[in-house]
Amino acid sequence: MSYKPEYPNLCNFLHVGKCTLRNRMASAPMGFPDLTEDGCLTDGAIAFYEERAKGGAAIVTVSEACVDYTHGKSHGRLINLTNPGVLANLTNCARAIKRHGALANIELNHAGMLSEFDVVAEERKGVEEVHYGPVDCVVNNTQVKGMTKEIIDQTVALWAKGAALCKRAGFDMVMIHAGHGWLIHQFLSPLTNKRTDEYGGSFENRARLALEIIDAIRREVGPGFPIEVRFSAMETAEGGIKLEDAVEFAKLIQDKVDILHVSAGGEPDFGITHPPMFAEPGCNVKYAAEIKKHVHIPVATVGALNEPELMEEIIASGKADIVCMARALLADPELPKKVEQNRTDEILRCIRCFVCHAERMLTQTRVCALNPVIGREYEAKFIPKAAKSKKVLIAGGGPGGLQCALTAAQRGHDVTLCEKSDILGGSLKCETNVPFKAAFSKYVKTMSRRLELAGVKVCMNTEVTPEFVREFEPDALIVAVGADPLVLPLPGMDSEKVVFGTELEYKEDRIGKTVAVLGGGMVGCESGLYLAEKGHDVTIVEMLDVLAPDANPRHRPILMKLLEKSVAIKTGLKASAVTEEGLVCIDKDGKEVLIRADTVLAASGMKSRTELADSLRGTAPEVRVIGDCVQPGIIRNATFNGYHAALDL
Ligand SMILES: Cc1cc2nc3c(=O)[nH]c(=O)nc-3n(C[C@H](O)[C@H](O)[C@H](O)COP(=O)(O)O)c2cc1C
Numbered sequence: 001m002s003y004k005p006e007y008p009n010l011c012n013f014l015h016v017g018k019c020t021l022r023n024r025m026a027s028a029p030m031g032f033p034d035l036t037e038d039g040c041l042t043d044g045a046i047a048f049y050e051e052r053a054k055g056g057a058a059i060v061t062v063s064e065a066c067v068d069y070t071h072g073k074s075h076g077r078l079i080n081l082t083n084p085g086v087l088a089n090l091t092n093c094a095r096a097i098k099r100h101g102a103l104a105n106i107e108l109n110h111a112g113m114l115s116e117f118d119v120v121a122e123e124r125k126g127v128e129e130v131h132y133g134p135v136d137c138v139v140n141n142t143q144v145k146g147m148t149k150e151i152i153d154q155t156v157a158l159w160a161k162g163a164a165l166c167k168r169a170g171f172d173m174v175m176i177h178a179g180h181g182w183l184i185h186q187f188l189s190p191l192t193n194k195r196t197d198e199y200g201g202s203f204e205n206r207a208r209l210a211l212e213i214i215d216a217i218r219r220e221v222g223p224g225f226p227i228e229v230r231f232s233a234m235e236t237a238e239g240g241i242k243l244e245d246a247v248e249f250a251k252l253i254q255d256k257v258d259i260l261h262v263s264a265g266g267e268p269d270f271g272i273t274h275p276p277m278f279a280e281p282g283c284n285v286k287y288a289a290e291i292k293k294h295v296h297i298p299v300a301t302v303g304a305l306n307e308p309e310l311m312e313e314i315i316a317s318g319k320a321d322i323v324c325m326a327r328a329l330l331a332d333p334e335l336p337k338k339v340e341q342n343r344t345d346e347i348l349r350c351i352r353c354f355v356c357h358a359e360r361m362l363t364q365t366r367v368c369a370l371n372p373v374i375g376r377e378y379e380a381k382f383i384p385k386a387a388k389s390k391k392v393l394i395a396g397g398g399p400g401g402l403q404c405a406l407t408a409a410q411r412g413h414d415v416t417l418c419e420k421s422d423i424l425g426g427s428l429k430c431e432t433n434v435p436f437k438a439a440f441s442k443y444v445k446t447m448s449r450r451l452e453l454a455g456v457k458v459c460m461n462t463e464v465t466p467e468f469v470r471e472f473e474p475d476a477l478i479v480a481v482g483a484d485p486l487v488l489p490l491p492g493m494d495s496e497k498v499v500f501g502t503e504l505e506y507k508e509d510r511i512g513k514t515v516a517v518l519g520g521g522m523v524g525c526e527s528g529l530y531l532a533e534k535g536h537d538v539t540i541v542e543m544l545d546v547l548a549p550d551a552n553p554r555h556r557p558i559l560m561k562l563l564e565k566s567v568a569i570k571t572g573l574k575a576s577a578v579t580e581e582g583l584v585c586i587d588k589d590g591k592e593v594l595i596r597a598d599t600v601l602a603a604s605g606m607k608s609r610t611e612l613a614d615s616l617r618g619t620a621p622e623v624r625v626i627g628d629c630v631q632p633g634i635i636r637n638a639t640f641n642g643y644h645a646a647l648d649l
């Protein structure tokens with residue numbers, strides 16, 4: 001049968017300058033700190049970008065390359081374009097991308113007044129610590145100097161020099177970062193640019209630095225070499241950049257550059273730039289669509305994009321010419337290839353949980369909740385097929401069991417996965433109805449499909465007991481039997497009034513108008529938010545003084561903001577009983593407090609099925625216990641441990 005793409009617009013090529021994009025899907029910049037102290041890419045970093053190219057993206061954007069490592073670092077570890085020693089590994093990186101048919105792009109940046117000064121690096125010794133921005137000001141207790149004309153000229157020259165180095169290294173194009181609150185954005189935004197000279201005041205003046213940088217880069221790279229400009233079409237703060245300004249900016253630069261990359265949000269707008277799970281897919285496309293009406297060059301859009309149908313519609317309807325994805329290509333770097341090959345049922349959709357961003361911040365590592373290869377792309381190249389195909393039995397169809405089954409089968413083992421219930425997904429099952437968790441259900445569906453393709457035998461309604469294992473005679477047994485909800489030993493917990501968070505999916509019709517959520521961890525908070533959005537009057541009751549301490553530091557603030565608007569929060573209350581009236585609690589002074597409720601939603605945590613897991617130990621020559629039955633945790637732990645258990649087989 002002849003090939004016919006299901007998403008013809010998304011798969012269509014596009015000429016830009018002297019380059020051709022093989023399709024309309026691009027890998028957006030994502031910086032991770034696996035760089036050397038002097039700003040060179042490690043083999044791990046290069047392998048990360050190479051995976052994106054192998055996965056079929058038309059453009060792979062390497063981020064963030066700093067044009068001024070002394071004064072312009074946005075984070076601790078960046079590519080250092082002022083270090084001549086970076087050329088060789090930049091070249092290797094560009095080659096690694098290009099050899100798979102993608103265009104190698106690199107994002108150039110300067111952090112301006114948000115710069116970090118690296119006092120550790122040897123070459124920095126004796127250099128005065130200076131942070132430059134549009135005007136003299138204090139940022140995070142650090143004095144910032146307004147840039148003089150001389151410093152502006154030097155900085156513009158550094159951008160051009162950096163771009164020239166990237167071109168020499170073999171990059172096909174460059175991206176100028178003019179958004180997200182960094183230097184060029186600081187000049188564009190009236191909030192930060194209070195200058196009174198030719199770089200401040202009017203819109204043309206605020207855009208002058210950007211234009212000088214674009215012109216200087218064009219002089220270095222020559223005509224036909226695509227320059228992409230990434231900018232924020234709006235910021236939320238009063239007096240900040242508005243969409244009308246962004247339209248004017250786009251019109252002003254369109255004859256000098258090749259792609260307008262429309263992002264959103266200023267420095268404090270993390271949840272706008274990086275839409276959380278609570279935002280609609282493609283929530284920032286409207287900005288690109290408006291800009292596209294006013295310009296004649298290709299426009300790229302970004303933010304919460306991973307559904308082929310939606311991306312096809314964006315291109316087909318002319319809202320944008322290119323769709324860029326960051327987190328979607330962490331969850332599944334092969335997304336573009338799968339779209340082109342009409343294999344969209346195999347795409348793992350990003351759940352926008354922010355584990356990637358949070359771990360970058362907390363541990364300086366690169367991880368993804370759904371894709372355990374992220375951060376291990378280099379090692380993954382050398383994982384051999386199993387020397388001997390083993391008969392592997394997996395007990396439990398939660399995320400750990402699913403991932404382990406997939407990886408083991410891909411390595412050549414003969415895998416059978418048994419699930420006691422009639423649905424796969426383990427603890428994810430209870431989130432089936434929650435709109436902002438829709439991607440979790442899709443994850444389970446995709447994993448089932450992948451298991452099928454990998455030849456895993458899946459047995460539903462099948463409990464793995466010690467007798468079952470002995471009869472089955474596996475070479476290896478993976479125990480991934482999960483956890484049960486913790487039942488607090490309180491009077492009334494067995495009443496009809498109590499619904500457990502884990503039962504939300506099938507007992508929702510029993511939930512009354514007023515709900516007391518017992519337990520303010522992440523699960524309690526998210527369930528509370530869901531019920532409030534459905535019109536219930538929700539009170540979250542927590543013994544500690546904080547809610548959701550188990551949520552990661554990127555997800556938590558966004559969740560808290562939404563909760564503050566929609567639920568009542570009672571912290572420092574210890575539940576003592578469930579009664580006809582609701583949830584009885586004791587406050588810090590020992591006083592009894594009644595939270596009136598028709599339903600008590602119990603979300604006090606999970607308890608590993610240790611006894612069950614222990615009963616299966618010693619029943620096969622190799623036994624590995626993974627996931628929630630070792631310690632209840634987030635999906636990322638389950639997939640990580642499932643994957644690594646399979647590598648050990
Ligand atoms: C882990 C991570 C690192 C990022 N690093 C950068 C960066 O270095 N430069 C940049 O311009 N944007 C960066 N971004 C923002 C993305 O390019 C993108 O604009 C944003 O994540 C929204 O797209 P998404 O919903 O497809 O993730 C990063 C995003 C993530 C998740």
